Amino acid sequence: MNLNTYNKLKSFISSRKNILILFTLLLIFLFIMIIIVLNSLNNRKKIDINSNNYRNNVRIKINKDDEFPYMNLDVLKLKKKNKDIIGWLRVPSVNIDIPVPQTNNNEFYLTHDIDKKNNDAGWVFLDTRNKLDYIDMNTVFYGHNLKNRQFGLLKQLLKENVHSKKNADLIQFTTIDKQMIFKICSVYITNDNNWSYTEIDFENDNRKALFMxxxxxxxxxxxxxxxxxxxxxxxxxxxxxxxxxGTNKRLVVHAKLLSIKDVNIR
Known part of the structure; x- marks a missing residue:
């Protein structure tokens, strides 16, 4: 074998090795991506399962005979499953219907589900600064933007067909001892470096008026x-x-308290 033939053969073998390496790396990458996608789908499926389990654990009754459609349920019963649960949030026009926890930080439920298990889909939760023994001037809820789930459903409020629904602006929130009715008054998109809309405490009435x-x-x-x-x-x-x-934008929904009803705790 002359030198020229040897070099060509060496180049061919090297090229074959490179192709094989690249093909192997591609297969590994595809395998990892499949695992990530399947895990993500499984986490989102768990959200549906958990929501149904908690919904089936209590009897939710909407008082249609009252002037206001209060939502009646036993939150104390839910707390036996997860002591962090403080209430139930319902936005009927976009099919949000979910138990809401609150803990001592605003990070935990970004990566855990309502059963406190690791889940990158997280769960809707109440800001740790809010107090429910009285109702703050601004009570703040957070949730991931998931397709057709949790706060990802809020995007439907941007669609015209939603506004033709009965009580399209209605939000119901029930805690251990209160049943509340809210009406949506503002929906907008903002950047995530502007968190002024989550302000809870106001130093004076003038600051509060400017916020509103x-x-x-x-x-x-x-x-x-x-x-x-x-x-x-x-x-x-x-x-x-x-x-x-990775977006730096936020969809924000504000709703004002229209009516509140105290509930006797058994």
Whole structure:
């Protein structure tokens, strides 16, 4: 074998090795991606299973005979399954219907489900700063933007067909000793470096009035303009990501307290 033939053969073998290495790496990459996708799908399936389990654990009754459709359920019974649960949140127009926990930090339920098991889909939760023995001026909920689940459903509020539904602006929130009705008054998109909408404490009435005016002016859904805000109102705020993974935008929903009913604890 002459030198020229040897070099060609060596180059061919080297090329074959490189192709084989690249092919092997590609297979490993595809395998890892399949595992990630399957794990993500499984985590989201667990959300549906958990939601149904908790919903079946209590009897949720909507009081349609009352002037306001209060949501009645035994939150204490839910706390036996998870002591972090403080209430149940329902946005009927977009099919949000879920138990809500609160813990001593705002990180835990970003990566854990309602059973406190690791889950990158997380769970909707209440801001650790909020107190429920009285209702703060701004009560803040957070949740991941999941497709057709949890706060990912809030994107439907941007669609016109949702606004034609009965009580399209209704939000119900029930705790251990309170049943509350809220009306959506503002929906908008903001950047994640602006967390002013999660402000809870206000140093004076003027600051509170400016806050209310600001969130009302940010509303991008005309149908919600009719639910006007005043400085004396109390609101809930729902916050989630908006856009693809890694986005710096947030979809924000504000709703004002319309009516509250005290519940006798057994």
């Amino acid at each position: 005016k600001s969130i009302q002016e940010k509303n991008i859904i005309k149908n919600f303009d009719r639910n006007r805000l005043s400085s004396g109102d109390k609101i809930i705020t729902l916050s989630t990501c908006f856009g693809n993974l």
